[in-house]
Amino acid sequence: MAIRNNHWYNLNEQHYYPLDDTASSISDAGDLMPEALISDLRLRWPVTFGKYAFISAAAVTPYLVTVLIEATDDLDNNPSSSVLLAGVTLPKASLTVGRTYTLTAFQPGVGGYIVIGSGIDQIYSGKFSTPRQSLLTPRAARYSRRPPVPTIAVENAATALKNLVNLVAIPPLYLSTESREIDGVTYDNVIVFRLAQETTSSLTTTTTESVFAQFAGPCGRRVGSKTCPDPQPIQSINGVVADCDGMITLDFRGCALVGRNISDCGVVIDCELGLADTCNPPYLPNLTTGELPSESPPVVIHPPVPPQPPVIPDFSISESMTTLLSLPYCDTFDDAVAHGFSALGDSLFSFISDDSPAELFCCDGPPPGSSEGNYGCHDVSISASVSVSESLSYSVSQSVSYSMSHSLSYSISHGTNKYVHRYRVNGKIKYPEIASSYGTIAANAQSRTNISLFTLDAQSLYRVFTSDVKIVDGQAGSAKNAGLIMNYQINSYGAPNYVVALLDLDTSIFGVYFFNGLNLLSLASVAVTGVKVNDWYRIQLSAVPDPITHTSVKLVASLNGVTDPTISVTTNTNLASSAWNSDAANSGFYARRSKSYFSYWRIDEVTP
Amino acid sequence: MSEIRFPEFLPSLENTRYPFVPTASLSNGNVSFLEGTFLDAHIYAIGGTDRYYISRVEVSSNQFVIVIGDSVTATRLTGTVSIPIVDSVVRLVDTNLRSGGVLVSESSRLALLAGWGIGTYTFERTQSEFCVTCQMPIPDPGVTSFKLEDGNVFSGQVWWVGDDGVVLSAETATDKNGESYDVVRVDVVGDPLFLERLCKPQSLFKPIMPIRKIRIINRDNIHDCIPNEQGNFNLQMNDALAADAALRVRTTSEGIVIEVAGSTPTV
Numbered sequence: 001m002a003i004r005n006n007h008w009y010n011l012n013e014q015h016y017y018p019l020d021d022t023a024s025s026i027s028d029a030g031d032l033m034p035e036a037l038i039s040d041l042r043l044r045w046p047v048t049f050g051k052y053a054f055i056s057a058a059a060v061t062p063y064l065v066t067v068l069i070e071a072t073d074d075l076d077n078n079p080s081s082s083v084l085l086a087g088v089t090l091p092k093a094s095l096t097v098g099r100t101y102t103l104t105a106f107q108p109g110v111g112g113y114i115v116i117g118s119g120i121d122q123i124y125s126g127k128f129s130t131p132r133q134s135l136l137t138p139r140a141a142r143y144s145r146r147p148p149v150p151t152i153a154v155e156n157a158a159t160a161l162k163n164l165v166n167l168v169a170i171p172p173l174y175l176s177t178e179s180r181e182i183d184g185v186t187y188d189n190v191i192v193f194r195l196a197q198e199t200t201s202s203l204t205t206t207t208t209e210s211v212f213a214q215f216a217g218p219c220g221r222r223v224g225s226k227t228c229p230d231p232q233p234i235q236s237i238n239g240v241v242a243d244c245d246g247m248i249t250l251d252f253r254g255c256a257l258v259g260r261n262i263s264d265c266g267v268v269i270d271c272e273l274g275l276a277d278t279c280n281p282p283y284l285p286n287l288t289t290g291e292l293p294s295e296s297p298p299v300v301i302h303p304p305v306p307p308q309p310p311v312i313p314d315f316s317i318s319e320s321m322t323t324l325l326s327l328p329y330c331d332t333f334d335d336a337v338a339h340g341f342s343a344l345g346d347s348l349f350s351f352i353s354d355d356s357p358a359e360l361f362c363c364d365g366p367p368p369g370s371s372e373g374n375y376g377c378h379d380v381s382i383s384a385s386v387s388v389s390e391s392l393s394y395s396v397s398q399s400v401s402y403s404m405s406h407s408l409s410y411s412i413s414h415g416t417n418k419y420v421h422r423y424r425v426n427g428k429i430k431y432p433e434i435a436s437s438y439g440t441i442a443a444n445a446q447s448r449t450n451i452s453l454f455t456l457d458a459q460s461l462y463r464v465f466t467s468d469v470k471i472v473d474g475q476a477g478s479a480k481n482a483g484l485i486m487n488y489q490i491n492s493y494g495a496p497n498y499v500v501a502l503l504d505l506d507t508s509i510f511g512v513y514f515f516n517g518l519n520l521l522s523l524a525s526v527a528v529t530g531v532k533v534n535d536w537y538r539i540q541l542s543a544v545p546d547p548i549t550h551t552s553v554k555l556v557a558s559l560n561g562v563t564d565p566t567i568s569v570t571t572n573t574n575l576a577s578s579a580w581n582s583d584a585a586n587s588g589f590y591a592r593r594s595k596s597y598f599s600y601w602r603i604d605e606v607t608p
Numbered sequence: 609m610s611e612i613r614f615p616e617f618l619p620s621l622e623n624t625r626y627p628f629v630p631t632a633s634l635s636n637g638n639v640s641f642l643e644g645t646f647l648d649a650h651i652y653a654i655g656g657t658d659r660y661y662i663s664r665v666e667v668s669s670n671q672f673v674i675v676i677g678d679s680v681t682a683t684r685l686t687g688t689v690s691i692p693i694v695d696s697v698v699r700l701v702d703t704n705l706r707s708g709g710v711l712v713s714e715s716s717r718l719a720l721l722a723g724w725g726i727g728t729y730t731f732e733r734t735q736s737e738f739c740v741t742c743q744m745p746i747p748d749p750g751v752t753s754f755k756l757e758d759g760n761v762f763s764g765q766v767w768w769v770g771d772d773g774v775v776l777s778a779e780t781a782t783d784k785n786g787e788s789y790d791v792v793r794v795d796v797v798g799d800p801l802f803l804e805r806l807c808k809p810q811s812l813f814k815p816i817m818p819i820r821k822i823r824i825i826n827r828d829n830i831h832d833c834i835p836n837e838q839g840n841f842n843l844q845m846n847d848a849l850a851a852d853a854a855l856r857v858r859t860t861s862e863g864i865v866i867e868v869a870g871s872t873p874t875v
Contacts, residue, residue, distance in 0.1 A: 005623050007630040008739055040740040044747060098631050100740050102658050111747025113658055113740045115629075139741065147750025155781070155791060162748075163655055164704060166755045173774065173796060177760045180769055189766045191754065195773030195796060212773050215798030223816050225803040235816050246820025247832065257849060258826035265833040266842025267824055269857060271868075274850035278870025447870065477850065 009039040009098055013117045018140030019055070024133050027126030033058055033134065036119030038067065039098060043112035043141040045071055049083040053141040055134040056082065059125040065090045065116055069103070069136070077130040085110045092120065109144070167191065171198055172211040277447045277477040277593070329457070329603040330362040333438040340456035341438070341588065348445035349452045349589070355435030356468030356536045356599035358562045437470070438589070439597035446478035446593050453488055453588035457603060460486035461553065461583045464542035466602040468562055471505050471533050474595030480505035480533060482596035484541045489585040491517060499575065500590045501541035501557035505531055510559045512541070512573050524573035528559060536562035536599070542606045546574055553580045618647050627742045633735045639724045641736065645717050651676065651709035652744035653684050653702055654752045660684070660743050662736040665721055665729045672721050674698055674711065687711060693718050704761040706753060768792065773799045
């Protein structure tokens, strides 16, 4: 029975496969190569050895079968430039026809297989010098291009990797598979190299410990990444950041006079305040008298001789009975004692023989016997200097009524304090012969802010405080101001807060200010013309709850000239209850680096 | 009966053992491949050697897998055919799922294997070896692929991309023999602006506005100052208004001290 279709190997043995149809199959000696010598062949070689592969030699001896393959770029191989690519030599004794044998490669990148056919029965030996004689057909032999990536290696490393290369990243370097759009085309075969913070440490890592900062190095620090070394750059001052143009504003006020360096745009600050203004006087001898400081007699203002207390019926209900401060209250300081006043901190207050010509006001009040009372000034006609001690001058019930209705918290012992120090002679009020004012007289006092608080009254609300003040020239560079304080208290931050009605001769401004613990904030102010040193002025400051809003305190301050009666200004403002804070606070005198006198101290009740 | 005198390649080999060698038995004693089950084959396994053969066929309820071995391993390539069979070509892949060849057949011919029943059918090389012409030698494949630790294998056109803190660049270097070679340079440089880059959403990042200019206000005088050439801004005091000026502006190791000297601090 005929075979309709031969197997591939059988077909190949019937012609000169794997030789190309254009090959002659004739050796250099003129012998025809047996058709059945090679049943099948597969060869690949790098094209760098030549485009044409051909059998350069084939031999079949009684014992061996040998096939050699070369390659050249010239079909005529002229001049001879062929390179031996591969070959096989098989002993006939172990040769199996139709079995696949691997060709032995003689050049890198060459490989292939061969199947020897039944033609080995014919002894043959032939050499082929050109591809034209024994060119291999492309199906059997194909050259290859150099691989696009022959090897991959770490630079200067001896070992080069090929085939499947494992990429391993050691943290903090990570490799991941992602899709990326590159030049408008989305690729899925993308290996992304990136740094990443290890998950276990990401929660506790600071910016300076960030892996990105570590690898960025010392030159990679950026303000925005907070990686600059300490100290960190200043981004704001008191929470004020630079604007988008990078500008921040410094506002110099007070005594500061700011100049500008033309050369480098620097700032020069000048202040007229000298060391003489800020330091205690040197403890040196007086050059004029030669007296040592310790030998200089202190200036002492003697208090007036206290008059004998009048004999009054003992109507006290108890020997230990105490009474509360009754209003109006007045202290003329003419006894050189500021009753109940306490200089705050290192404030310096002392007395000087000077008085306001209108000190009479201190004891002004309704006519004796009127329903309004006598404003604390007794209408007792005495022929001699008799102290009108204010001890329970009113009826007990009236005192208690005042104290209770106005929540006065202070109490004083019966007969031990004088509320008003004045005398009446033949029905007319006379005053102690020694006129005295309380003030910041000492030179040292003019280098600091001086506050003296009246501690016998701990309330400022429903009060009007009055005093006549006089401002004189002090030490060189000293300021010129005087004022009345009310509602002095220490806030929750430990800083003092208070309201002050202040006359400032330096600026000719009279106003009401609130001290927030750091600065005097102007609540209301008015310019006053004609104010000058050595003149007496009456300052009044009152505080009542605002009758309309009930959420703020209405402050009214007035300034009236005593020496110059044409001066009269009044200003008022409201202070928020939050700033006013507690009603339990003191009032008193205020002078900042100024030599200022206070002729008397009067407290009246005021109603809204 | 008419006869095609010069048939095409595949018809010319029909009813022969091709693509197996003529000596292949095509049977393991249990099941057999019929001549013509496969019409042709082309095997080019990356990293493969020679003498490829079907080492086993694993038949399951919904697919069968043809496993190709070589002279080194019995599992070099695999080809999966889903049941019901609609494919006529079995695509072979290696263990890294890289393409490694094809077996040409027809769905009706492949149905023979499905008919063996569920199980694994093992073959020897002598029973199912492929012809040499079906085997493509790959003697020097070069770098064929990259494999990451997560198992992903990249072959073909592969992109390397440097992201957060990593910069990749291509260079050309010359070896000691004077031959140039390509270099992929990996620079791990960090990222100075990583806070902004990593901030998500990025709008949450607030850039710092550095102080570049200082505006000086002194009563009615206003002027703006910029640093000098050294980036410095000078703040000085003067004694023009008071010979024994109490104002002090001095620089310490901790900063600038602005004070009024004296022994009588104010309240």
